[in-house]
Amino acid sequence: MLKLASIVIRVNDLPAQARFWKAALDYVERDPAEDDWVVLKPRDADAPCIALDAHHSERVLPPRIHLDIYAEDQATEVRRLTELGAREVHWDNLPVDADYVIMEDPEGNRFCIVDRPDWSGWERARD
Template sequence: MLKIVSIVLRVNDLPAQARFWKTALDYVERDPAEDDWVILKPRDAETPCIALDAHHSERVLPPRIHLDIYAEDQAAEVRRLTELGAREVHWDGRPADADYVIMEDPEGNRFCIVDRPDWAGWDDGR
């Protein structure tokens, strides 16, 4: 059996990116950060960790992989993340009825905020 436990993002500024993702997701450090590596875990849920690897990587668009992050209140979360330094990404191919907003963190790692106010996992930690 396999289980995704951690998703690794390459970053340039580890302390700044750790602050962003900890605040964005309400995650905490699993172990003390190293100079080039930190694993952030959910404060109180059984969802995957985010590991930040301070290793320069060329940005490719469109990215081969991105995060889908579910939100109970999508508009409020997009505003909050923008205040933290994220940016909304406009894409001409996005359907008018899309349930997601494309964003990128302060270093350009892309993620989507998906409107899921009725997701059953909110109550059981999934």
């Protein structure tokens, strides 16, 4: 049996990216940050950790992998994340009825905010 425990994101500015992702997801440091590594864990949920690796990596578009983050109030979360430094990504091929908004963190790492108004927590995400 396997369990997805952590998703690693390569970053250039570890302190800034740690601040962004902690505020974005309400995560906390699992252990004190090192100079080039920090693992952020959910404050109150059984969900995967986000590990930030201060190691330069070329940005490739479209990315081969991205995060889907569920939101009960998508519009509010998109505004909040924008205030934290994220940017909305406009894509010409976005379906008219898309239930997601494509965004990127302050360093350009992509993620989607998926509209899930009936979602009430991590347990439902596994259904």
